[in-house]
Amino acid sequence: MTRPGRPDTPMAVAIRGSGMAANACAHLLKGAGLRVGQEPAHRPPVPSLLLSEAALALMRDLFARPDLFADAPRVRRRLVVWGGAPVTVPHEAALASEAMVQAALAVAEEAPMAAPDFTIHAAPPLPMGELHVFGERHAVAARVRLRDLACREEGRVEAVESGWLFLVPADGEEGWLLGVGGEIDALLAQSRLIAPVVDPIGGSSRPFLAAPRLHLPLVGDDWLACGTAAIGFDPICGDGTAQSVREAILANAVLTGIAEGGDRGALLGHYQAMLIAAMRRHLLLCAQFYADGGQGDWWRAQHEALMQGHHWCTRLLATLPEPQYALHGLRLVPRRAAA
DSSP states (O other), rough: OOTTEEEEEEEEEEEOOOOOHHHHHHHHHHHHHHHEEEEEEOOOOOOOOOEHHHHHHHHEEEEEEEETTTOOEEEEEEEEEEEOOOOOEEEEEEEEEEHHHHHHHOOOHHHHHHOOEEEEESSSSSOOOEEOOOOOEEEEEEEEESSHHHHHGEEEEEEETEEEEEEEOOOOOOOEEESSSOOOOHHHTTOOSSSGGGGEEEEEOEEEOSSSSEOOOOTTTEEEEOOGEEEEEETTTTTTTHHHHHHHHHHHHHHHHTHHHHHOHHHHHHHHHHHHHHHHHHHHHHHHHHHHHHHHHHHHHHHHHHHHHHHHHHHHHHHHHOOOEEETEEEEHHHHHHH
């Protein structure tokens, strides 16, 4: 893949970041023949990830690793209390820390480039724009000891009066408890499902943003945002790992299209529109959960913010051109050609 106007020199792409999106972009772009330089961006890793079957399938296919996390601990079911009686639902997912995922899928990093043709920002800060956040809620995480051995293979989700709790197993008799809407102790005081089966170990993490967020713009003439630097999902229903992989696949298709002489503006515009549309879908899905979780002021405020965000994304998409491309495998093709 050569740079436009310089057919003898491969397009040079700098990637800022070292998480799932950055590594997937590096893997794909190198495979497409582009020159890639990567600048790590270190941050505290997420201690525990639930990798859904969809996320695992994407990761295994993308990196040609059919056995990836085949031996990882599994969550077999979810026990849920969400505005009603407890319900047990099947749920297949693998358990891994973010550090384990990064170690398993890390791409050999090359030195950062002084003057790249294009930059992928998979970590903040971005060159311009602002972050739009849909709701006012933060989360804290705490290590816990599991009193009930059945919790080793199940996740527990519980809506309480002023927020919600999410328990996932970790190593042996321990697990991680995520609290959204308040401090862990305050949320556990309102809990009937999770409080009886855990004992906190140590303190909680620093609060971190748990509301959906979208950075705009997502693209510039010579850059795009990818991964959590671009959009972030609410943990209640967002599969952030799978979303990061999907964004990397789309970013790769956009850059290979540009390298082949495609319409830069149209390709970048398509990327931005697809990510706005993904956020719009996520906001509506989240709103359904927050409508059912509780009747208090906190729940109503979060639902209202999500619906306002959904309407805002709808209006924004209405100002953009209809999608001109369709993703076929790892490539974008004009819709008229794909029809």
